[in-house]
Amino acid sequence: RCERSDADPPGDPAMLRFREAVAAGAIPFSVQGPENALCLDGGRTIGWEIAERISPDHPDVAHAGRWRAFVQVGGGAFAACVGAGLGPGVRLDTVQAEGCAPLAAAWERLPEIDRPERYWPHVMKAWPQPRSLADGILDDETYDWIADVRAMVESGGRPIVAAESLIVDAHRLATAAGFAVSPTGSAGLAGVLAVRDELHRGDHVIVVMSGIAR
16 A cells, blocks of 8 residues: 655555656556556456356356446446446446545536546546545546446446445455455445345346455
């Protein structure tokens, strides 16, 4: 974890140190699309592989139905990539913890959602004092928020903010189910728990367990 100093501007101190290093000549090796677009291929591949497995033509798919993916968001690149791989036919709902939900806040501030890039300075603002058990998604700013917004708009999804108690419950359920996953990696499941009353019989839910417990 990169500690914040009193002289730092608002935002993720780790990203600040990263940008300082790049400005000094370091090679940009990052998991955020705006900083290093090469990082996006891994997430897109996960989306493509899921899309192949849930295709009505796949032998393992017994019946068609509505598919809905719940993907945890920190910097936002992973959700953007999975959404791109799945395509607009699968609803993408992004999931953040109530202790750090800059994407959901930006979604509420957007005056229009078809051209979000016009409003970056006015819409995506650094989250003050991020906190959650899911510490891997405590990015003050959702750097890939424009791609996340596009994927949600195209698929009919929306941001979901999960209560901290649901972050804890999701990790407990995932662990009990046999996943050696961190609270960050199971945070997508917390989004399912947050909207379980919205789900209908026949709906198919996709959750990616994306981080191992250490």
